[in-house]
Amino acid sequence: xxxxxxxxxxxxxxxxxxxxPFAATAQELPRNVRMVIGSTSTGGDxxxxxxxxxxxxAEHLGINIKVDAVGASAAFKALDRxxxxxxxxxxxxQSYLGNLYGVTGYADPFADYNVGPTxxxxxxxxxxxxxxxxxxxxxxxxxxxxAGTRVRVAIQPGGVSEIGFSxxxxxxxxxxxxxxxxxxxxxxxxxxxxNQTMWDGLSDVINGSIQGNEQFTQLPADxxxxxxxxxxxxxxxxxxxAPEAGMGGTTRDDMLQFASPVTSVPVDAEGDFTFDxxxxxxxxxxxxxxxxxxxxxxxxxxxxxxxxxxxQKESFFIPNFLPQADAQQHLxxxxxxxxxxxxxxxTGS
Amino acid sequence: MTQVTIDFETSYLVFPTLIxxxxxxxxxxIVVTRFARIAHCGxxxxxxxxxxxxLRFLGALALTLVYFIAMVPVGDVWPxxxxxxxxCSIPYVLLTGLLFMHDRGLRQxxxxxxxxxxxxxxxxxxxxxxxxxxxxxxxxxxxxxANITPLxxxxxxxxxxxxxxxGAIPGMTATMAVAVCLPLTYSLGLENGLALLLGLYVGGxxxxxxxxxxxxxxxxxxxxxxxxxxYPMAKRGEGExxxxxxxxxxxxxxxxxxxxxxxxxxxxxxxxxxFSYVEKFLxxxxxxxxxxxxxxxxxxxxxxGFLGIxxxxxxxxxxxxxxxxxxxxxxxxxxxxxxxxxxxxxVLIGLFGLAAxxxxxxxxVPKGQSRDDVKIGGAKSFSFSIFKGQFTNLxxxxxxxxxxxxxxxxxxxxxxxxxxxxxxxxxSHPETFGKGEPAGIMASEAGNNGLTGxxxxxxxxxxxxxxxxxxxxxxxxxxxxxxxxxxxxxxxPDTWNAMIIAMMLANLAMFAMMYYAIRYFALVVTIxxxxxxxxxxMMCVIGAYTINYGIMFDVWTLLIFGIFGWVATKIGIEIxxxxxxxxxxxxxxxxxxxxxxSFGDLTIFFTKSWIAVVLWLxxxxxxxxxxxxxxxxxxxxxxxGDL
Numbered sequence: 005x006x007x008x009x010x011x012x013x014x015x016x017x018x019x020x021x022x023x024x025p026f027a028a029t030a031q032e033l034p035r036n037v038r039m040v041i042g043s044t045s046t047g048g049d050x051x052x053x054x055x056x057x058x059x060x061x062a063e064h065l066g067i068n069i070k071v072d073a074v075g076a077s078a079a080f081k082a083l084d085r086x087x088x089x090x091x092x093x094x095x096x097x098q099s100y101l102g103n104l105y106g107v108t109g110y111a112d113p114f115a116d117y118n119v120g121p122t123x124x125x126x127x128x129x130x131x132x133x134x135x136x137x138x139x140x141x142x143x144x145x146x147x148x149x150x151a152g153t154r155v156r157v158a159i160q161p162g163g164v165s166e167i168g169f170s171x172x173x174x175x176x177x178x179x180x181x182x183x184x185x186x187x188x189x190x191x192x193x194x195x196x197x198x199n200q201t202m203w204d205g206l207s208d209v210i211n212g213s214i215q216g217n218e219q220f221t222q223l224p225a226d227x228x229x230x231x232x233x234x235x236x237x238x239x240x241x242x243x244x245x246a247p248e249a250g251m252g253g254t255t256r257d258d259m260l261q262f263a264s265p266v267t268s269v270p271v272d273a274e275g276d277f278t279f280d281x282x283x284x285x286x287x288x289x290x291x292x293x294x295x296x297x298x299x300x301x302x303x304x305x306x307x308x309x310x311x312x313x314x315x316q317k318e319s320f321f322i323p324n325f326l327p328q329a330d331a332q333q334h335l336x337x338x339x340x341x342x343x344x345x346x347x348x349x350x351t352g353s
Numbered sequence: 354m355t356q357v358t359i360d361f362e363t364s365y366l367v368f369p370t371l372i373x374x375x376x377x378x379x380x381x382x383i384v385v386t387r388f389a390r391i392a393h394c395g396x397x398x399x400x401x402x403x404x405x406x407x408l409r410f411l412g413a414l415a416l417t418l419v420y421f422i423a424m425v426p427v428g429d430v431w432p433x434x435x436x437x438x439x440x441c442s443i444p445y446v447l448l449t450g451l452l453f454m455h456d457r458g459l460r461q462x463x464x465x466x467x468x469x470x471x472x473x474x475x476x477x478x479x480x481x482x483x484x485x486x487x488x489x490x491x492x493x494x495x496x497x498x499a500n501i502t503p504l505x506x507x508x509x510x511x512x513x514x515x516x517x518x519x520g521a522i523p524g525m526t527a528t529m530a531v532a533v534c535l536p537l538t539y540s541l542g543l544e545n546g547l548a549l550l551l552g553l554y555v556g557g558x559x560x561x562x563x564x565x566x567x568x569x570x571x572x573x574x575x576x577x578x579x580x581x582x583x584y585p586m587a588k589r590g591e592g593e594x595x596x597x598x599x600x601x602x603x604x605x606x607x608x609x610x611x612x613x614x615x616x617x618x619x620x621x622x623x624x625x626x627x628f629s630y631v632e633k634f635l636x637x638x639x640x641x642x643x644x645x646x647x648x649x650x651x652x653x654x655x656x657x658g659f660l661g662i663x664x665x666x667x668x669x670x671x672x673x674x675x676x677x678x679x680x681x682x683x684x685x686x687x688x689x690x691x692x693x694x695x696x697x698x699x700v701l702i703g704l705f706g707l708a709a710x711x712x713x714x715x716x717x718v719p720k721g722q723s724r725d726d727v728k729i730g731g732a733k734s735f736s737f738s739i740f741k742g743q744f745t746n747l748x749x750x751x752x753x754x755x756x757x758x759x760x761x762x763x764x765x766x767x768x769x770x771x772x773x774x775x776x777x778x779x780x781s782h783p784e785t786f787g788k789g790e791p792a793g794i795m796a797s798e799a800g801n802n803g804l805t806g807x808x809x810x811x812x813x814x815x816x817x818x819x820x821x822x823x824x825x826x827x828x829x830x831x832x833x834x835x836x837x838x839x840x841x842x843x844x845x846p847d848t849w850n851a852m853i854i855a856m857m858l859a860n861l862a863m864f865a866m867m868y869y870a871i872r873y874f875a876l877v878v879t880i881x882x883x884x885x886x887x888x889x890x891m892m893c894v895i896g897a898y899t900i901n902y903g904i905m906f907d908v909w910t911l912l913i914f915g916i917f918g919w920v921a922t923k924i925g926i927e928i929x930x931x932x933x934x935x936x937x938x939x940x941x942x943x944x945x946x947x948x949x950x951s952f953g954d955l956t957i958f959f960t961k962s963w964i965a966v967v968l969w970l971x972x973x974x975x976x977x978x979x980x981x982x983x984x985x986x987x988x989x990x991x992x993x994g995d996l
Contacts (some may be wrong), residue, residue: 036433038903046535047818047827055536055832066764070433071536072902073413077692090432107678108669109692161361163673191361192947193675196761196817204629206951215831217815229815229839230538230627252836252844318834 006007009168032298034090037062037069040079042095043167049215051281054094057123057303060312064302067118072116084118087290092299094123096283098163100339104346107162113286114336119304120285120296120332125322127238127246129215129281130262131157131168132221134202135230142172142235142267145209149176149186158190158198158207160323164281166200167342168237168269171277173349177234212261213250235269236262237279242335245322261269271345282302282338284331293342300327355955359946364740365670365679367949368942371476372663379656392923401923406717412452413714414916418889420445421908430553438898444491447885453718453883500574501854508541508549514864516556520563521874523889524702524896527557531825532902540828544851546829547650550609551852555607555805555820555859557845559867562599563874564800567592570889572765573800574697577932578773580705581647582786582793589789593871598791600867601797602747605801609751610758614813615853622814625759630951631961633763634944635968637937640767642972643774644930645979647787657927660935668694668940674943691907697766697912699897700935702926706893707915710886718882739791745774750796754803758819759810766817766936768807772800778975783982787929806856813841813849827869 039058043050047064051073059070068111074082076095082345083093102110113119133139139148139155157172160164166189173184180300190207192198201207214236236243236259250256260266264276271277287296303325306312313323328336359367361996384391420441470598500624512534519530530553538546561572566583579599585596613621628636641658648654667683668691683691713719740747750772757768776796777786786793804862808819808828816838818824832838833844842849877885897903897911918928 012871034432038433040902046532046826049831051828052831055539060385068433074902074904075693078901082690083519086432088432107672108680123652160672162678176424189361190951191675191677193671194945195813198673199815199817200626200629201951204951206629215836216838219816219836219840220695223839228837229623252840259921312412312579319831320834331654 042076476873512552513556516553517560520560578797585789600797606802642975657932658934661931662938663939703914704918708918750799751803754800755807758807770902
């Protein structure tokens with residue numbers, strides 16, 4: 005009889021212990037958190053950024069965070085299923101650009117999820133031409149389109165890779181209505197495909213990145229793989245925060261020559277188009293706001309220490325922590341600007 | 354006449370439509386030529402149902418169904434801890450084991466005592482000695498060896514061992530092994546981190562041959578063609594011989610590709626960029642011709658291959674690969690699950706693992722087969738003389754593997770398929786392939802290990818990974834803030850040399866460990882089936898679930914294709930061509946559609962370059978060989994993974 009009571013008691017105690025983590029989930033992040041990301045690559049910038057933030061958060065809060073590179077569609081689904089804060093998502097501007105471009109599987113992140121704090125910027129989004137190209141600047145490219153020359157731009161459609169292309173078309177339209185028709189997309193896949201279209205002579209300009217393409221710009225001009233930058237879409241204020249040495253053989257000052265205001269791609273009569281690829285959290289719409297607040301507080305403390313910034317800069321990212329409320333305002337404004345650019349092209353062509 | 358315009362907006366329908374038309378034509382031909390057999394299919398199916406061991410077959414299916422259904426809700430109680438899997442797996446393994454047993458006593462449920470016959474202490478000593486030739490290289494005269502510390506060697510060898518284990522477990526792959534260990538590399542530092550990852554890579558690719566030969570289940574997708582000849586050899590008592598052939602061929606493939614990487618990386622990368630969409634499509638087309646060669650019934654085999662292509666196209670026309678992101682071939686209401694289509698690994702282990710176990714359940718899981726049916730050694734022992742006359746095959750297959758690795762986007766699994774296809778095309782006795790031909794194992798294993806060095810060429814010369822695993826390796830560089838591109842080798846000579854040494858060590862360690870550990874692999878086939886099968890199923894579930902970092906639909910894919918694989922063999926659909934079509938289908942689509950989209954003229958496939966002409970000659974040679982062979986031989990059962 006005594007044994008049975010003890011057994012029962014042990015059973016209840018075990019159940020209470022096991023249930024303890026769930027009782028705690030109402031107010032704060034649980035002990036084991038899954039951070040899903042919108043990319044399937046563990047070598048890409050989304051994974052890098054997420055890994056840096058996950059490490060810092062896990063250490064600061066004394067919890068486990070595992071980064072899972074499941075891709076956008078699966079990540080959104082995982083986030084949909086879990087409002088307890090056991091699943092968080094980190095992604096970048098693609099999350100709303102995919103929606104603006106109408107890509108299958110992209111809901112409106114501002115309506116269907118809660119946009120969380122931003123953590124970093126990858127300032128690397130760039131456009132390049134072959135080293136022996138007649139085009140040396142964006143001015144040359146826009147002038148060629150105006151003069152009736154067809155300029156083929158290799159992009160991966162439906163997001164970050166396309167937004168600069170849309171801006172080019174918009175700038176051509178502002179400069180000379182109708183000339184945007186001469187800027188045409190060569191729709192292809194990842195970076196290797198974009199590079200290959202250049203080497204095959206199928207494109208005149210390619211979308212790329214400082215990190216992925218810089219070494220090609222350092223090759224001798226007679227090397228068939230050699231390239232040169234014509235445009236870096238990041239804001240000058242963002243690039244100025246990059247290490248002075250820049251990356252490889254391209255210094256920060258060199259980079260600034262390819263960015264606004266030196267390289268101008270107008271977005272309207274008043275200013276230039278710029279695009280910083282920003283990484284931020286996305287939360288389930290019904291997740292307890294206390295958990296979001298806990299993440300905000302933890303990140304504020306982590307960024308105040310300053311160690312995470314050093315690690316981000318090591319990987320050529322620009323630290324850019326904005327608490328949730330500021331991030332929502334900032335990203336909402338940014339989305340509205342790009343929506344306008346995309347709409348302008350759609351109505352013009 | 355030959356001018357074709359493809360609109361990007363509707364490009365997602367071009368290839369599926371083409372394949373559907375071919376399937377209709379082939380299906381029509383099958384109906385016409387086999388009308389009598391089809392008319393009697395009702396009686397045939399009734400016969401199967403009557404003969405079946407219903408308890409074991411339906412019981413296994415029901416338990417698997419309950420297992421999969423329970424996993425998510427149970428997992429939700431302890432999120433992100435793996436408890437859902439663990440809690441559901443234990444009763445599943447126990448109940449399935451009991452179901453498969455004939456005498457259900459406690460004594461019979463326990464693994465039999467092997468009395469030390471298979472695993473003597475002396476073997477452990479010899480295994481230990483295998484490590485002795487690789488002590489620390491510290492103090493060696495060359496400068497670049499300065500980075501080679503005992504830790505570096507330990508990580509490489511340890512990584513190789515873990516990789517072999519991952520590769521040898523059905524469902525686990527080299528990619529998974531690298532993914533699991535990737536986060537460790539930040540704290541280990543670049544050289545040591547790479548040593549671990551490269552060891553895992555080489556070990557993972559190599560380990561896949563063990564279950565492919567002993568169980569007929571490819572341990573990794575790249576060892577698919579090893580099953581075609583390895584498993585028939587094992588079934589006739591030549592398992593040890595087949596394993597040793599595979600291991601030697603793996604070493605040759607690894608070393609040849611390493612030599613190519615070390616001496617010719619930049620030149621090979623320059624050659625690789627001469628391959629545009631057109632040449633890449635022709636390479637895939639050439640690899641697809643092996644479908645015809647592997648078919649026991651040419652018409653059904655080709656139909657199965659095209660069916661595999663068709664099924665591989667289900668889901669979105671991937672934006673990441675250059676598509677427009679539109680859904681196709683997805684039945685209404687299933688978009689939520691099928692938007693990304695079916696993943697390769699769950700399909701593969703479903704077709705080769707679960708389907709084979711279902712077949713065994715259907716016939717009542719016959720007793721005593723585990724020890725007697727698949728003999729590890731015995732009848733014919735291994736001798737290096739088997740490689741006599743195979744030098745060309747080994748070098749050619751290694752070269753093909755290396756070259757496929759160099760071409761970004763063609764896909765790792767294509768390496769062994771192409772090497773196998775070539776070996777068969779150029780063999781003087783192609784009719785023996787698929788029935789236990791040692792040259793087939795050599796081609797497959799030299800091909801998939803050739804991939805290891807090859808896939809590093811574009812990574813280190815162009816900053817572009819050559820296969821899924823090297824795509825993970827790039828993470829090790831980026832986590833350390835190291836740029837990978839055309840200047841990498843020149844700018845980072847120490848890292849470059851460390852990588853080469855790690856690859857060399859990993860290949861030698863792989864050879865030593867696997868060659869001397871063969872008798873331990875034998876333990877796999879001595880495990881009673883009522884224990885082995887549930888554990889294989891559980892491993893398949895782990896593999897399916899983790900391949901895309903935790904997608905439950907991949908586990909359901911395993912079940913869907915397990916049942917499909919079982920049904921397919923009953924109705925004459927051939928699994929080998931089906932899976933080859935499935936593996937190569939997405940690449941075939943993207944390169945075909947992009948070729949036409951870019952050039953707008955079908956003649957481009959013949960006129961693009963001299964490389965295209967050479968590839969056409971190979972395609973015609975392979976097809977002609979298959980037709981001649983098919984005319985010579987009587988129909989035979991298709992090679993697949995029946996246990």
